[in-house]
Amino acid sequence: MIEQYTITTTPKYNFPQKPIETALPQRLLELSIHSLRHIQNQQIQLTPQAVAQNGKIDAQLQVPSLNLKPTIIQIKPKTQETLVAAIDTSSIKIGETKTGILIAIRGATIWKQNKRYRYIRLGPFIFHITEENKTEVYNALQRAYLGQQSIQNHQYTPNMTQMPTRLATLLERWLQLATAKTMTNSLILLDGSLTAGTPDTPANVMREILENARKTGNAVLAFSKMTTMRLNGNLITEALPNFAPPFLLELSGLRAKPPLISFGNIYVARLSNGNCAFRLDIDRELPSQEKVEAVEKLVGNDLLVQGYPETLRLAHILCTFTANEVIAMQHFITRRYGLKIINRPDMHKLLFGPFGKGEANT
């Protein structure tokens, strides 16, 4: 069972105040340091920095193209002051050793309160992942977060290349749960969808997040920047009716294929002028009117640039690793653990000269 944030009551909101609860961060830190201890004085090959950090796509939800007739819901912005929070995490591979990979993860929670944005940022946590320790690291973190029962099925242990995103997802789910438990009457924005039943998002975890959110009067809204869902043959975010924003397009009747479970009702949201529309999942258990009201409060309380909530955009920006930070982390591990940076030849460039684009881009 995960402990909650230490909280203090404010006249309007209940929101995490420092010191924040550190059960998972503490475990993350322990495992991070433990994994790094084994790399003293090894050689490190730096990884090109052009690595996707927190791109999420709703690829898990395999929905056949159906000929549905969506319903248009007009949104009337509600300016009634409502706290808007958003959570995002990112991961990056910062190098390779003889035995494994060096990765970093970081998470951020942003909230808009009294017209000011504030944040809590956790990390970066750096891990040295090897074939030998990947199961131990992943399971230990799952245990810290999900409890003993969740690690019975060993088929969920990811492979090396999946480890960065899996660890980041663990951190993200923990942040989401902590936010859902500590906020009241607020809007919680997630990056991605409310589809669960995948190895990194078990259904019980998503259920717990949403249940806790509802208990304290919160509405959970999940925005997908990219979607593969198609309606009448077109991407759902591209086949939009000629209607003045803000509006929602409700896609009723969609069902996910087992074992996937969709915990949300799926909409296409076009919340401001411009061409951008997003897949929006809203907690299925909320009454219909509250779902629409949640979007109306979002439009009335948060800034929307290209139809995307600023709070969520800031969460993404704050957790993303810049090139400068990657260099700093490489500097940290070389200094602290005496790693020697080596430059292995890029075989593509070596073999194909100017026609070799480099491993990172292949």
Add this chain to the structure above:
Amino acid sequence: MKLYKKEGNIVQILSFPNETAEKSDYLLIEDADAGKALIAQVIDVQFASIPGVLEELLRSLPDGGEIMQGEDFDPLEIAPHITYIQDASLLICKIRATIENGENLSPTSAWLPSRSQSTIKKLSIPKLLKLARINGELPIVLGGTKDASLLTIDASSLDGRLNIITGKKETGKSHLSKLLISSLVGYKATVVVFDLNGEYLSLGMTADGKKNVLYDKIHILTPAQNFKVALKQLNLHVLLEILIHALHLPGTSAREFRRIWQSLKERNMLTLHDLGEAIRNWHCNQHVRDALFSRYYALVNSGFFTDNVAEATLLEECLFRAKEQGGAIIINLRNTSPIDRQIVVEYLLGKLVELLTSWKLKAVFLFAEEAHLYLRETYWDDIVTRMRHFGIFTTFITNQPDTIRENIYRQADNIFLFNFTNEHDLEVVSRAARVDAETVKSIARDLPPHHCLVLGKVVKDFPIVVKVRALDVKTMGETRLFFKDLN
């Protein structure tokens, strides 16, 4: 520090926050395997181009331009490493020389030190001075350098040289001139100063008004007062120079004047009165007569000319005394009109050439403040070419560098450069042959008051910034202020 790039004689060095290097510092880039080292001077300090810095800065200010409030839980303490990387700087350095075998200096930058193996460290000024052998038997202590050592130049490096002291107002140009003059006089040199504002009149007095060691060697000559000249002492050639260049006498009239002068000289009647009478009675065109009369009255009214030879001996006396024991002849031009100033200067330069040609004087150090106010156009070239061979070694002092002609900068041996912020001024000075434009523009712009960038032979072409030392000399030539006594 790490060697990053070399282009021509510019090297770029990556420096981290714990390695402090500033503009004008010297660095030694040593390649042990090659047995050589580069001496490079920092001419600019820039932020290193670190990838991701822009994103880092942008995301710290998304909240309406204010810093976003928040908490960072950074258990591995990566933040100091981020700052360390972000604050890395790029030192733009100019290669000044190569050292081979630890002591042989050559001004080459033709080799490439190892980027990975070279060690880079700061080169202290005393060590640089020792390597460059900037010392000598006649030391002049200019002042202190940044690393608290003294910069001592050799007085003989000013000998036979053309020097320029320039900088904007109130940066310490005259102070440095006084220091150089005092030091030269201390070494028994003969110095002539064209003192436009009466700043050098108290060179023989201490700050509290007492006589100093130079008191007996400082000779102040004020035109029309204790500095006069008798027509009989004058060479026709010098007087014609005055008439033509200072008083703009046309050629036809000058020819008539030559005849009048020769006629008077044959009759031993070279007095002001007889000259006036001769012009009045001379058979010539009325316009010529008028032209000659107007110049005659200009000469008379200057008060600089006399018929009494006894009144007109002080200049030679002073010069000969200075020749024996060293001394400075200060020509006080403070209350002299522009025309009279030119008359005096024309006379003095002619006289100096005459004495030097006849070897009555050995050599003279001439200090000329704001020379454009009294030096005629053709004298500039004369001073840097012909007069140098006679033994007149000039130091120009100005706060308007564009008043000195470009060819003077090109031939200047030493430049003492004080602060300039104006791009145009820096552009002019950067034309000097003994220094590169980047050094002048970059370092001079940031010089604090009383700090001087010394360029040229005195520092063996290693530009060095020095804080000019204080001098116990009574300050003169202060600006008269309206509000000074009101408080």
